[in-house]
Every structure is written in structure tokens, then in C-alpha cells.
Amino acid sequence: MSRTYFDRSAPIAALATPEGRSALAVIRTSGEKAIALVARCFSRPQALLSAEGYRAVHGWIFDPHLQERLDEVVALVFRAPHSFTGENAVEIMCHGSPAVVQRILDVLYAQGFAPALKGEFSFRAFTGGKTDLVRAEAINELAQASCEAARQDALLRLTGALSRTLEEIRSLIVAVLADIEARLDYPEEEGPDEMAHWVQSIQRAQDELSDLIRSYPGGRLRQEGVLVVIAGRPNAGKSSLFNLLVREERAIVSPEPGTTRDWLESWVSIGDFAVRLVDTAGLRNSGNAVEAEGVRRSHALLDRADMILYLVDGTVGLDDEDRTFVERHPGALLLWNKSDLPQCMPAPQGWTAVSAKDVHSFGGFESMLKDHLSTYVQKTQSVGQYEAQVRIASERQEHLLRQAYEALSQAMEAQAAGAGLDLVALHIRESAEYIGEVTGDIAPDEVLERIFSTFCLGK
Ligand SMILES: Nc1nc2c(ncn2[C@@H]2O[C@H](COP(=O)(O)OP(=O)(O)O)[C@@H](O)[C@H]2O)c(=O)[nH]1
Ligand SMILES: [Mg+2]
Incomplete structure (x- = not known):
């Protein structure tokens, strides 16, 4: 049976650099036992086992079965939780020929590492709470940036600018939701001004959503x-x-x-x-x-x-x-x-x-x-009122933000038509959930699998 992303118990390994010939290649590993497993095929096991995090250890990778040296390498040790995935990890810098890389990977698999799925390192970083979904996607976007403009945009998203904007919009919506729910619980404390205030907040949230949605064609182009x-x-x-x-x-x-x-x-x-x-x-x-x-x-x-x-x-x-x-x-x-x-x-x-x-x-x-x-x-x-600083480039994000916007429009329509507050609240909650799906706070498993499987191998 093939592994799934959710099998976090398996230690994983993959080549993180392109296949083909190069001076050096990087083989990435991750998992609770990653350091111990690499040590089994490393010429200086004690040096590796006792290395602090962020230390580079020089040595040889050998095939323990054949007692044969494979390559002279530098192994970079990461200790949980201070690694990309949040797990223990070793990154092996070896020589970049397909023959060397394949032999090292084979030896690692023989020690118990499973070949990593595409995007599995990022997936672990996400489920381990090291990053939200928007930033995980930005890492992949950065890895695939085709030009300088794309790099700048992806970096901005990676540093959390998009996550923050989304969080602000969501807070606006959730605050209105909390008010409405309080009013549903205590209808006697009605105040006529409140409605105007909510409408204003919802409109602001819609404006911000709309700016992000409109940044998509430009972001995608970049x-x-x-x-x-x-x-x-x-x-x-x-x-x-x-x-x-x-x-x-x-x-x-x-x-x-x-x-x-x-x-x-x-x-x-x-x-x-x-x-x-x-x-x-x-x-x-x-x-x-x-x-x-x-x-x-x-x-x-x-x-x-x-x-x-x-x-x-x-x-x-x-x-x-x-x-x-x-x-x-x-x-x-x-x-x-x-x-x-x-x-x-x-x-x-x-x-x-x-x-x-x-x-x-x-x-x-x-x-x-x-x-x-x-x-x-x-x-x-430059569609939109201002030259958007934070752009989105993912179709998935654009689709969800549109739905979030739509749900707010429905809430406004329900309110204007004099519908019950519970119906208004329903639409507003729906909108908050769509935004939650963008950042990954709420995301069904198959959605996560689909997203991460589009990433590069070793990422
Ligand atoms: N003199 C001249 N010949 C051209 C020019 N552009 C294409 N050709 C010739 O026109 C023929 C068809 O060109 P090609 O690029 O294969 O056309 P395609 O079928 O549109 O891809 C070839 O013999 C080319 O050498 C041009 O600007 N000047
Ligand atoms: Mg032609």
C-alpha cells in the first residue's frame, strides 16, 4: 500500500536538488529517528549522534551491508523542534552525480527511511505547526519563481504578509459574528446603531478581500x-x-x-x-x-x-x-x-x-x-484601487477568497431584506471558514494532500 502524507511516523528521505550532474547535491531526511538512522551508515556515528543542532559533521557515507565507502560528505544536523519540519533532520551534502545520489538513497532506504512524497517536508512543517498553509505554498512558489518579480512576491507571502492580511480580515468578520451571536443570546439589549457598525465592518472586510482577489491576475502573471x-x-x-x-x-x-x-x-x-x-x-x-x-x-x-x-x-x-x-x-x-x-x-x-x-x-x-x-x-x-503590495498567485486562494466575499454579500443581502439575524450570522460564519481554509486553519485532509502533492520533490 502506498504511503500517505499523514503517516508521520515514517522517517523520510529525498534528493532536494535537481537530478543530473552537479558539483554537489543535497539529500534531505526528516523524522524522529533521522539522526540515528543516518549514523548507521556514517563513518563517524558518534560525532553525528552527539552533534548539537545546526552542526556540520564531515565524514563518509558507507554501505553497512557491503562495507563499502560511497562518498565523502558533510552532514548537517538539525534537532527538533529547530528544523524546517520541526522534527530531527540530517541534510547530507554529497557529490552531485546521479550514481552517487542513487547509492546513498538506496542505503538510506535500507536503514528504514521511506522515499519522501512530493511536498512532504513542507507538509510536516505545516502539520507540525511550523508554518501556515499560505506560507507553505509561498515556499513552493519561491522555489518555482520564474523571475525577479515572482521572487519578490513569494518572499512577501513567505514572510507572512498575506497571512497577516487574511488574519486581519478574519478578525473583522469574527468580531461582527461574536456581536451578532451575543445579540441573538440577549435580544433585549438591542441597539439600533449596532447594525450600522456591523455593516461598515463587513464592507471593509469585503473591500480588502476584493483587493486581494483583484491582485490575482497580476500575481499569477508574475x-x-x-x-x-x-x-x-x-x-x-x-x-x-x-x-x-x-x-x-x-x-x-x-x-x-x-x-x-x-x-x-x-x-x-x-x-x-x-x-x-x-x-x-x-x-x-x-x-x-x-x-x-x-x-x-x-x-x-x-x-x-x-x-x-x-x-x-x-x-x-x-x-x-x-x-x-x-x-x-x-x-x-x-x-x-x-x-x-x-x-x-x-x-x-x-x-x-x-x-x-x-x-x-x-x-x-x-x-x-x-x-x-x-x-x-x-x-x-494595477487593477484595483491601489497597486496591491501583497498579491496572491494561487488559484486555490483566489477561489476561496471569492467564496468568502460572496458569503459576505449574502449576509448583507439577508440583512437588507430584513432576514433573521441567525441567517445573517450563518453567512458570516461561512465567510470566516473560507478564509480559514486559505490559511489551513480549517482544511480537509484530501485538500491538503492535493496542495502538497503539487510541490517539488524534497521540498
Ligand atoms: N527572407 C525571409 N525569409 C523568411 C523570413 N521568415 C521566415 N522566412 C522563410 O520562410 C520559410 C518559412 O519559415 P518558418 O519559420 O518555417 O515558417 P512557419 O511555417 O510560420 O513556422 C522558411 O524558408 C524561412 O527561411 C524573413 O523574415 N525573411
Ligand atoms: Mg513552423
Whole structure:
């Protein structure tokens, strides 16, 4: 039977650095017996067993069964509760080859460590009370930050700024709830002013929730990068432009239309932002099944794109397919390609002449793209009355905050319609519970499993 996150009795181990070759790799372990178990395959067991927390101990990892040395390492000792998970832990810094790492992991498993599940270290930190859910998610967001802006946002959430904001909103709501419940218990002490005061508090809570909800598109954009999709008819020069932007011959360029049948993607930095650049297959309908699938995927990506670069071969000009596309995607950046060729026609109004073959004109194109991107990103970020300091980037959080907001609206509506106070209280309590779910104060087990299983291995 496979282990679950809730099996906290098992000592766990996992590689915390990427697989592959590197100078050093870090293998992480955690569990009440972690230090004793590592000591069984460590050349200086006493040094490890007697080490204080935060001490680095030099030695060898060996295979006790074969009596064979595996690698020279530095073992970092953490003593409960002063560790990331709150449990005893040893982090082993070994040499970074897959062969070394695999042998060490095998030996650790043989001593009784279980392979850690994705996010299990963070899960233990959460259930051990070392962090709330918002901060645990921020750790993962920080580990996956694709650019400087994402790092800044995740760090702010990690330091508790979002948790504090949520706590303030929740306190506002809970205070109103307590008042209403007192009034339900002692109806004779009614005061007419009280209602106005509650309404004010609920409105304030809604305003703050609304700011957070509105920060989501910008936060997501910063966290996940900007999705830029290159589209156009076959042979327009999409793959050539893609290669130019990623500065690599990634996509196959060919005069044969329909060469790119699947989409290709690559990360590039444009300005301060991480861009997920996608080269799509042509958009024409085709009888060929593989090509048709490529076309279907292209459309799916276009629906999600933050920005579309639409290319036309300037030596061929516009056709109905191009016109339909432009009508459907009014925000697309329209590029009139192959301007280096003498037979290229003048770019029509609204189109920018470019050449995917002329590296000299490329600088100008790239800076135009940069401007376009930064306008887009700014527009997405500055929704809301103020430039939100604390942003959310998680769909889960956004969804729950929306529900919390909705529940408060229902409470206000019930109050305005003269419904009983018990009904008003019911909606307000619901709202407080949604916020509790964001921070993890109230979170069903399967929700927790789902969240942590999206984390990196060894995190
Ligand atoms: N002269 C010139 N040829 C280009 C330019 N862009 C693409 N091509 C050529 O047009 C053909 C199709 O290009 P490709 O990038 O494969 O187009 P795709 O089908 O849209 O991906 C290839 O032969 C390219 O070398 C350009 O700006 N100038
Ligand atoms: Mg192509």
C-alpha cells in the first residue's frame, strides 16, 4: 500500500536538488529517528549522534551491508523542534552525480527511511505547526519563481504578509459574528446603531478581500510568467521568429508549409519578465490527423495566451483566414514579416513590418515587444484601487477568497431584506471558514494532500 502524507511516523528521505550532474547535491531526511538512522551508515556515528543542532559533521557515507565507502560528505544536523519540519533532520551534502545520489538513497532506504512524497517536508512543517498553509505554498512558489518579480512576491507571502492580511480580515468578520451571536443570546439589549457598525465592518472586510482577489491576475502573471504565443498561417515565419527570440535553432524552419505540427515552447527573459514563448503549428484545417491535432492544440493555447504575436508573410499578403483571426483576437500584435525581401508589400495600417531573417532590425522589434509586454503587465497588475503590495498567485486562494466575499454579500443581502439575524450570522460564519481554509486553519485532509502533492520533490 502506498504511503500517505499523514503517516508521520515514517522517517523520510529525498534528493532536494535537481537530478543530473552537479558539483554537489543535497539529500534531505526528516523524522524522529533521522539522526540515528543516518549514523548507521556514517563513518563517524558518534560525532553525528552527539552533534548539537545546526552542526556540520564531515565524514563518509558507507554501505553497512557491503562495507563499502560511497562518498565523502558533510552532514548537517538539525534537532527538533529547530528544523524546517520541526522534527530531527540530517541534510547530507554529497557529490552531485546521479550514481552517487542513487547509492546513498538506496542505503538510506535500507536503514528504514521511506522515499519522501512530493511536498512532504513542507507538509510536516505545516502539520507540525511550523508554518501556515499560505506560507507553505509561498515556499513552493519561491522555489518555482520564474523571475525577479515572482521572487519578490513569494518572499512577501513567505514572510507572512498575506497571512497577516487574511488574519486581519478574519478578525473583522469574527468580531461582527461574536456581536451578532451575543445579540441573538440577549435580544433585549438591542441597539439600533449596532447594525450600522456591523455593516461598515463587513464592507471593509469585503473591500480588502476584493483587493486581494483583484491582485490575482497580476500575481499569477508574475509567478507563472507571461504566455506569449506566435500564430499565423503556415510559412509566415513563426518558427524563424521563435528561434530568433530564444536565440537558438530550436524550431525546424522550412519552406515546406506544415513543418511545425506540434507546439514548441521555451522560456526567455524579456525585460523583467519571464516569458513562456510558444511556437504553434499553422492554423489551417487539414485532412492530416497529426496536423489537425496540432491545430487544435494551437487554438487551445491561443485561448490562454497573455499575448499573441500574429505573423503574416508580407510577400503573400492577407487572406480571409488572417482577417478572421485578427477580428477574433483584437489584442494581438500584428507583424508583417519578411520585410527584408524586395517583393514584400508595404505593411497595412495596424501592422508592423519585421524580418525574422534580419538580425539587425531585431533589436528594434525586441524593444517594441518589451514595451508591449510591460504595458500589458502593468495593466493586469494595477487593477484595483491601489497597486496591491501583497498579491496572491494561487488559484486555490483566489477561489476561496471569492467564496468568502460572496458569503459576505449574502449576509448583507439577508440583512437588507430584513432576514433573521441567525441567517445573517450563518453567512458570516461561512465567510470566516473560507478564509480559514486559505490559511489551513480549517482544511480537509484530501485538500491538503492535493496542495502538497503539487510541490517539488524534497521540498
Ligand atoms: N527572407 C525571409 N525569409 C523568411 C523570413 N521568415 C521566415 N522566412 C522563410 O520562410 C520559410 C518559412 O519559415 P518558418 O519559420 O518555417 O515558417 P512557419 O511555417 O510560420 O513556422 C522558411 O524558408 C524561412 O527561411 C524573413 O523574415 N525573411
Ligand atoms: Mg513552423
